[in-house]
Amino acid sequence: MKTFSPRIRPASVTDVSAMFKVRASVGENTMTGEELAAIGVTPEAIALAIESGPCAWVSTIDEEVVGFAMVGLDDACLFALFVLPEHEGRGIGTRLAQTCEAALFERHPCAWLETAAGSRAARLYRHLGWGSEVELSGGDIRMKKQRP
Secondary structure, three states, X not given: OOOOXXXXXXXXXXXXXXXXXXXXXXOOOOOOHHHHHHOOOOHHHHHHHHHHOOOEEEEEEOOEEEEEEEEXXXXXXXXXXXXXXXXXXXXXXXXXXXXXXXHHHHHOOEEEEEEEOOOHHHHHHHHOOOEEEEEOHHHEEEEEEEOO
16 A cells, blocks of 8 residues: 655666656656766766765655756755656655755755746745745746755
């Protein structure tokens, strides 16, 4: 029997294929595997990042990866947060964002991210206190959040 109680845990190399499945399923900020590879986002690169240190977390329901998030600990960037469409609206994105924030604020007084200005992600980040928006090209914005 499924519990539908999401759990957040550090990602492992064995989660990489599931993370790419989640990334490929989203309705906003869609990118093909080829587009991701062109910017250096490959299974090998993600596995190497995960092996290098605590930079990624997954949300699981009954051991199935239903969302993930990644940060750049050196540059204070929350650069990926995705949830399977069928699991949106359950607080998974919020919990993943808060996990990332905690990791970033252990090292930095301020964190940043970039997202589409009118996206669901932007609404979530605004709700979580991200602000200081700066418009970028292509309808994207850069947002910041200060350590509490």
